[in-house]
Amino acid sequence: MNDKANLTGLAALLLLLCLGLPGATQAGLLDPYQDLDDVPPAFELEDLGHTTRSLQEYRGQVVLVNFWASWCGPCLIEMPSLQRLQQAMDGKPFAILAVNVGETHGKVWNFASRLKLTFPMLLDAEGATAADWQVTFYPTTFLIDGAGRIRYVAYGPRGWDSPEMIQAIEAMFDSPPATGQQAGIEAAAVPD
Numbered sequence: 001m002n003d004k005a006n007l008t009g010l011a012a013l014l015l016l017l018c019l020g021l022p023g024a025t026q027a028g029l030l031d032p033y034q035d036l037d038d039v040p041p042a043f044e045l046e047d048l049g050h051t052t053r054s055l056q057e058y059r060g061q062v063v064l065v066n067f068w069a070s071w072c073g074p075c076l077i078e079m080p081s082l083q084r085l086q087q088a089m090d091g092k093p094f095a096i097l098a099v100n101v102g103e104t105h106g107k108v109w110n111f112a113s114r115l116k117l118t119f120p121m122l123l124d125a126e127g128a129t130a131a132d133w134q135v136t137f138y139p140t141t142f143l144i145d146g147a148g149r150i151r152y153v154a155y156g157p158r159g160w161d162s163p164e165m166i167q168a169i170e171a172m173f174d175s176p177p178a179t180g181q182q183a184g185i186e187a188a189a190v191p192d
Contacts, residue, residue, distance in 0.1 A: 030165075032151070039150075040055065040065070040148075040149075041129070043122075043124075045099065045123055053122060059148050060093065061094055061095050062093060062095075062143065062144065062145060063094075063097060063143070064095070064141060064160075065097050065142045066098045067099045067101055067124075067133065067135045068139045069101050069102060069103060069138055070100070070107060072138040078159075079098075079117065081160040081161045082096055082161075083115065084161035085160040086118060088161060093146065094169065094173075095120075097120050099130065100121055101127050101135070101138070103123075104125070139156065140153065140154070143169065146173070
C-alpha cells in the first residue's frame with residue numbers, strides 16, 4: 001500500500017474511534033469515581049513557563065486534571081472544548097491542569113501556542129505522575145472537588161463546554177463530596 005492509502009486508513013480508524021467513544025462529539029456522562037474518599041496522588045510538575053505547580057495549591061477549587069498527549073487524536077479533539085470551558089468558568093473557583101505525558105517542552109509549547117490554550121500545561125516527561133494516577137488511556141480526566149477528593153472520572157474525550165457539563169461542574173462548587181447512593185444520583189443527573 002502507498003502512503004496516501006495508509007494515511008486515509010489511519011484517518012478513517014481515528015474517526016471511527018472518536019465517534020464510537022462516549023462523549024466524543026457531545027458532553028458524555030461523568031462516571032463517579034469508585035472510591036469517593038480517595039485523595040489523588042500529590043504531584044509537582046513544571047509548566048511551560050518553568051514554574052513548578054502542585055495540585056495542593058488549588059485546594060478549595062474544583063480542579064479538572066486532564067492527562068493527554070499530542071499524538072492522541074481524541075485528546076486533540078477535546079482540547080478546544082477545554083479552552084472554552086476555561087473561558088466559561090473565568091472568575092469562578094475552578095482550574096484546569098492539563099498534564100502532558102511523555103513529550104518535550106518544545107512539542108507541548110508548540111501545540112499549546114497553535115491552539116491558543118491558556119490553562120496550565122504541565123509536563124510529565126517520564127510518565128511517573130500518569131502512572132501514580134493509574135492512567136492507561138488517553139485522554140483521562142479527573143474532577144476534584146474543593147476538599148481535594150476525586151469526584152468524577154472521564155475516559156475518552158468530552159464536550160467540556162456543553163451547558164450540561166458546565167452545570168455539573170458548577171454543582172460541585174458548593175456541594176460536599178457525595179458518598180454511596182448520592183454519587184449514583186448525581187451521576188445520573190448529568191445527561192449524556
